[in-house]
Amino acid sequence: MNTPTKLAILGCGKLSGIVVQALNSGLLPEYRLVGLLSRSRNSAEKMVQQLRGGNSDCRVCENQEELFSLNPDYIIEAASPAAMKNIALPALRRGISIISLSIGALADRVFYEEVHRTAAENNAKVHLVSGAIGGFDVLRTASLMGPCKASISTEKGPDSLKGTEVYSDSLHKERRRVFSGNAVQAIELFPTKVNVAVAASLASVGPENIEVSVTSTPEYLGDDHRIEISNSQVRTVIDVYSETAEIAGWSIVNTLRNLASPIVF
Structure with a gap:
């Protein structure tokens, strides 16, 4: 029997709870959760209490x-992007790969290059999950074909903008x-x-070249993200609406399943 791949989680909120749900339900049999770290120890302790089977000895x-x-x-x-910036380089130096939701941290070009170099030098990887959007495959493919133009427009309710x-x-x-601006400016304003x-x-x-817009609509529930990319041969529109952020948690589960599967989507 193969030795399970060991997982740790940084951040014990609702999205991490979806990973726990997947572990408990048998969707991730190749993995064992060994450790949790959270800003709130209480959140981590509650998450440990939810674990069953071979994951129940997970450490806070x-x-x-x-x-x-x-x-x-x-x-x-x-x-958070700040947490990603804090943990990424020390983890990668130890050969520990990262599965990250806080991709906004990589809008910092200097940090991006440091992550890239450190991962390569230590035989580790950073997996950027799709989160609340999709279409990474077609976006990357279109960009390889030659010069292209890309944009993303997001519609939100005003309550989601509180604190900005x-x-x-x-x-x-x-x-x-x-x-209205680019991704570097957007993540500075909305971390x-x-x-x-x-x-x-x-x-x-790239973060400096994509066109980004955010629109607030009264009483709007959830988020709608519309991504467009075009070149001389291809035009693609990806439109993803999600009522809650749960899709981001499930995108982590999908990434873990791909990493363990002999057939990869």
Whole structure:
């Protein structure tokens, strides 16, 4: 019997809970969860209590060093771009691969190059999951064919913009475009809310070159992301609506299944 691949999780919120759900239901039989690290120890302890079977001895860790000491093969990062920036390089130097939701961290070109170099030097990888969008395959394929143009437009409800400098009570009364620029500018303004824009840009024309817009619509529920890419031969539109963020958690599960499968989608 093959030895299970060891997983650790950084960030114990709802999206990580979906990975736990998948482990418990048998969707990820090739993996064993060995460690959790969260800003809130209480969240990590609650998550451990949900685990069953071979994962029930998972450890709640106090810091990164304790997490690294468990020698996971993969760390699932489901916390924030800041957390991704904090853990990526030390993990990669130890040969630990990362499965990341906080792709916005990689809009920083210097950090991106450091991650790329460190992963290559230590035989590790960073897997960027699709999160709330899709179509990475066609975006990358179109960009390989020659010069292309790419854009992503996002529609959100005003409540999802609370805590950002674009939010005001007036957004509850009128539909308004609150941002227009590129992915680098977008992630600076919305550090945790436009990871999808950075993901689409990295799969295509780069964070500085993709056109990004964010529109606020009163009483709008969920997020709608419309990505377009075109070159001299191809034009593709990818439109993904999600009522909740759950699709991002399930995209981690899909990535794990692909990593373990002899047939990869």
